[in-house]
Amino acid sequence: MITSSPPIFFLHLLLTISLPSIQCGDLVDQICKKTPFYDLCISTLRSNTNTNGSDVKGLASVMADTLLANATDTLSYIRAQINQTSDPQMERALAYCAELYIPVVKYNLPQAIDALSKGQFAFASDGLSDAAKQADACEKKFSGSTKSPLSDRNKLLHGLSDVAVAIVKILLKG
Numbered sequence: 727m728i729t730s731s732p733p734i735f736f737l738h739l740l741l742t743i744s745l746p747s748i749q750c751g752d753l754v755d756q757i758c759k760k761t762p763f764y765d766l767c768i769s770t771l772r773s774n775t776n777t778n779g780s781d782v783k784g785l786a787s788v789m790a791d792t793l794l795a796n797a798t799d800t801l802s803y804i805r806a807q808i809n810q811t812s813d814p815q816m817e818r819a820l821a822y823c824a825e826l827y828i829p830v831v832k833y834n835l836p837q838a839i840d841a842l843s844k845g846q847f848a849f850a851s852d853g854l855s856d857a858a859k860q861a862d863a864c865e866k867k868f869s870g871s872t873k874s875p876l877s878d879r880n881k882l883l884h885g886l887s888d889v890a891v892a893i894v895k896i897l898l899k900g
Contacts, residue, residue: 761892789890823864858887
């Protein structure tokens with residue numbers, strides 16, 4: 727009997743030590759289950775070290791920051807594509823997309839992130855959702871024989887936006 731107690735003690739100690747990390751992991755899982763793109767949410771939040779020990783507001787901030795980084799990268803990609811294309815129709819469509827992405831990167835998302843940090847969740851949600859709307863508008867500009875070189879990027883941006891908005895709406899519900 728006495729020999730079986732130490733293993734139980736160590737098992738209890740191991741569970742006690744690992745419990746906070748399990749709870750944090752559970753929060754990410756619980757939150758991501760409430761979003762429209764569970765896999766995208768999980769992969770984004772788990773790959774970011776800033777989510778360790780985060781509450782729901784912290785997870786929303788990580789997702790918003792990821793959305794801004796993605797939009798910024800996409801805008802840079804659009805600019806590079808404009809410089810490389812010799813097709814006037816493609817150049818017009820890309821320029822239109824750049825015009826959509828510039829305010830998202832410079833104003834909408836930074837203001838949404840600021841609002842999120844101040845607890846202004848409704849305003850944050852509106853700003854975050856604008857990114858998806860602009861990505862969709864950009865994608866629609868490509869039609870007919872002009873295939874969008876941005877489809878994957880616009881789709882990812884839309885998904886990140888939807889996930890970020892879903893997490894902020896959890897905060898709105900309190």
